[in-house]
Amino acid sequence: MARMTRRNFLKASGTAVVVSGLAGCAGMGGAPTATTTPTDLAPNRSGRRVVVIGGGWAGATAAKYVRMEDPATEVILIEPNAKFISCPFSNLVLSGVRSIESLTFEYDGLRKQHGVRIMRESATAIEPDARRVRLERGFLTYDRLIVAPGIDFQTEQIEGLAAAGDRVPHAWKAGPQTVTLARQLKEMPDDGVFVLSVPPAAYRCPPGPYERACQVAWYLKTRKPRAKLIVLDANQNVISKPALFRAAWQAYPNLEYRASSKVVKVDAAAREVTTEFGDKVRYDVANVIPPQRAGAIAVQADLVGADKRWCEVNHVTYESVKAKDVHVVGDATIGIPAPKSGTVANSMGKIAATAVVHLLTGRPVPEMPPINTCYSWVSDTEVMAVVNAYRIDNGKVVQIEQKLTPGQSTLYAQHAQAWATSIWADILA
Amino acid sequence: MRAFVVAAALAAALAATTAASAGPVDTPGFTKAYSCSACHGRAGATRADAVPVLAGMPAWYFKKAIDDYAAGRRPSPEMEPFSKMVKTLGVDDIAAYFAAQPREASPIKLDRTAVANGRTASTQCAACHGDDGRGDQAKGTPPLAGQPPGYLLNQMKLFKADKRSPGDANLAAVKAAMKGVDDATLANLAAYYSSLGR
Numbered sequence: 001m002a003r004m005t006r007r008n009f010l011k012a013s014g015t016a017v018v019v020s021g022l023a024g025c026a027g028m029g030g031a032p033t034a035t036t037t038p039t040d041l042a043p044n045r046s047g048r049r050v051v052v053i054g055g056g057w058a059g060a061t062a063a064k065y066v067r068m069e070d071p072a073t074e075v076i077l078i079e080p081n082a083k084f085i086s087c088p089f090s091n092l093v094l095s096g097v098r099s100i101e102s103l104t105f106e107y108d109g110l111r112k113q114h115g116v117r118i119m120r121e122s123a124t125a126i127e128p129d130a131r132r133v134r135l136e137r138g139f140l141t142y143d144r145l146i147v148a149p150g151i152d153f154q155t156e157q158i159e160g161l162a163a164a165g166d167r168v169p170h171a172w173k174a175g176p177q178t179v180t181l182a183r184q185l186k187e188m189p190d191d192g193v194f195v196l197s198v199p200p201a202a203y204r205c206p207p208g209p210y211e212r213a214c215q216v217a218w219y220l221k222t223r224k225p226r227a228k229l230i231v232l233d234a235n236q237n238v239i240s241k242p243a244l245f246r247a248a249w250q251a252y253p254n255l256e257y258r259a260s261s262k263v264v265k266v267d268a269a270a271r272e273v274t275t276e277f278g279d280k281v282r283y284d285v286a287n288v289i290p291p292q293r294a295g296a297i298a299v300q301a302d303l304v305g306a307d308k309r310w311c312e313v314n315h316v317t318y319e320s321v322k323a324k325d326v327h328v329v330g331d332a333t334i335g336i337p338a339p340k341s342g343t344v345a346n347s348m349g350k351i352a353a354t355a356v357v358h359l360l361t362g363r364p365v366p367e368m369p370p371i372n373t374c375y376s377w378v379s380d381t382e383v384m385a386v387v388n389a390y391r392i393d394n395g396k397v398v399q400i401e402q403k404l405t406p407g408q409s410t411l412y413a414q415h416a417q418a419w420a421t422s423i424w425a426d427i428l429a
Numbered sequence: 430m431r432a433f434v435v436a437a438a439l440a441a442a443l444a445a446t447t448a449a450s451a452g453p454v455d456t457p458g459f460t461k462a463y464s465c466s467a468c469h470g471r472a473g474a475t476r477a478d479a480v481p482v483l484a485g486m487p488a489w490y491f492k493k494a495i496d497d498y499a500a501g502r503r504p505s506p507e508m509e510p511f512s513k514m515v516k517t518l519g520v521d522d523i524a525a526y527f528a529a530q531p532r533e534a535s536p537i538k539l540d541r542t543a544v545a546n547g548r549t550a551s552t553q554c555a556a557c558h559g560d561d562g563r564g565d566q567a568k569g570t571p572p573l574a575g576q577p578p579g580y581l582l583n584q585m586k587l588f589k590a591d592k593r594s595p596g597d598a599n600l601a602a603v604k605a606a607m608k609g610v611d612d613a614t615l616a617n618l619a620a621y622y623s624s625l626g627r
Contacts, residue, residue, distance in 0.1 A: 354460050369514065373467070373468070387510050389511050389513055403506045419480075421476060425470060
């Protein structure tokens with residue numbers, strides 16, 4: 001692949017050449033030579049091209065659904081990771097109830113079943129006026145852009161956290177850090193202390209930290225009954241399903257919950273965290289989930305609001321309020337009264353795909369509300385949930401109803417499993 | 430050769446135009462049913478065990494189920510909010526859409542002995558649900574054939590415990606009969622009805 005053909009050289013040097021297909025570029029190793037003209041990595045000859053940045057729950061769904069709805073539209077998905085790893089259910093990896101492999105999926109379905117073109121790299125900039133996405137090696141043009149950047153961490157807001165590196169994992173993007181944290185928990189002394197720090201809202205998956213508390217507490221109760229879990233919550237109370245979580249925690253006397261305890265400092269050498277009120281807590285394992293904002297590309301492209309964190313969008317089309325022809329979906333959005341959940345991201349992916357297809361083909365965009373279900377595993381076998389239904393009212397998403405399960409049960413665990421089976425296929429197959 | 434290429438290109442362009450003007454998105458109910466696929470699978474053909482396959486479900490029964498969930502007659506923390514949403518979006522379109530989708534029987538593996546035992550135990554059920562488990566609109570009995578065994582078993586357990594359609598006089602006899610059936614037999618029945626139509 002390293003051999004530089006004349007054709008590749010021409011492309012690399014930025015000369016306009018017409019080549020058939022994209023395959024020639026994909027493995028090209030050479031960086032662009034000194035030139036001010038960047039390379040068009042895949043000239044747009046379809047006349048209807050959608051570029052999707054990010055292949056998570058929202059982005060992968062959007063890419064698939066655009067192709068499903070209109071096979072004449074070309075879709076290019078830009079995603080640096082080779083595989084899709086599900087954040088939902090990844091707290092079960094910490095307790096050893098599930099393996100990370102059971103949550104890892106290929107992108108083959110998008111490519112083979114739906115004809116989505118996947119480029120395994122990162123977007124570095126967006127040029128809305130030129131309708132171009134910049135990548136390391138050049139650019140791609142689009143007719144409509146769907147940005148699904150997920151979240152990034154504001155690590156700098158906690159002193160010492162960046163220096164701590166993988167010694168203090170967040171494990172808030174399922175993957176290697178999830179496995180690291182599971183190993184740390186397993187290797188923790190029998191009478192050890194596990195500290196879990198919950199960031200201030202808004203963050204990805206509101207019930208996630210509390211579900212994680214259940215899974216860690218269940219593991220400790222089962223395997224290390226002398227050990228302890230301390231939850232330091234930056235918020236004033238459990239921010240999702242509080243009554244159900246507090247009921248679930250009755251089974252875990254080894255779990256100590258402290259509200260209004262924002263972690264501001266981590267000392268990895270002394271194994272100690274400090275809260276904003278100056279309380280110091282010694283730990284054997286620390287899982288600090290940092291404050292969050294929209295994924296870097298959204299901030300770089302200034303799709304975020306004045307807070308520099310989240311992206312405001314039109315509630316019907318998901319078009320950014322800040323950039324024309326650019327749609328933002330998933331956890332990076334703000335303003336729609338729905339949680340940053342996998343189900344909502346999947347919903348937004350479908351709705352934005354539909355909007356984009358209708359806009360590109362000159363048809364009125366149907367008004368489609370999202371849905372939400374958040375299943376939380378409170379032990380190895382039991383689950384409880386919150387469910388939200390919405391409608392569109394005067395162009396805005398409003399909630400019809402929110403409903404909680406009456407408690408936790410193995411029946412809802414079956415429903416959670418059914419949801420996972422169906423939604424993973426809905427995103428990728 | 431050149432002419433062929435041009436003709437092929439024209440054909441492709443025509444196909445593209447057709448796809449744009451009358452694609453699947455123009456089918457009433459197609460996009461409205463999107464919300465359902467997170468749990469029930471694309472086009473209602475879930476491969477999961479604990480939720481029903483909606484593909485091929487008769488419209489009359491889909492609408493009855495939505496009405497029952499929305500009114501709280503069929504208590505479900507998940508389906509009560511979503512049934513209200515389905516009614517807001519237009520239940521007729523969504524019911525018609527799912528009814529028209531090709532049936533895909535559950536791919537969940539079944540135990541042969543359980544299926545055989547379930548067949549033996551199914552005589553009473555067949556009186557209303559039919560020999561083939563296809564249901565009977567006149568009697569208000571839904572089709573059971575090909576539904577996932579986990580879903581069928583959970584529904585029977587809910588009936589047995591009077592947690593589905595509580596207080597429904599029409600179902601009193603069915604629930605009374607189920608009270609006398611042990612859970613192992615209910616599981617056999619679920620396997621049998623799931624096996625039909627595969």
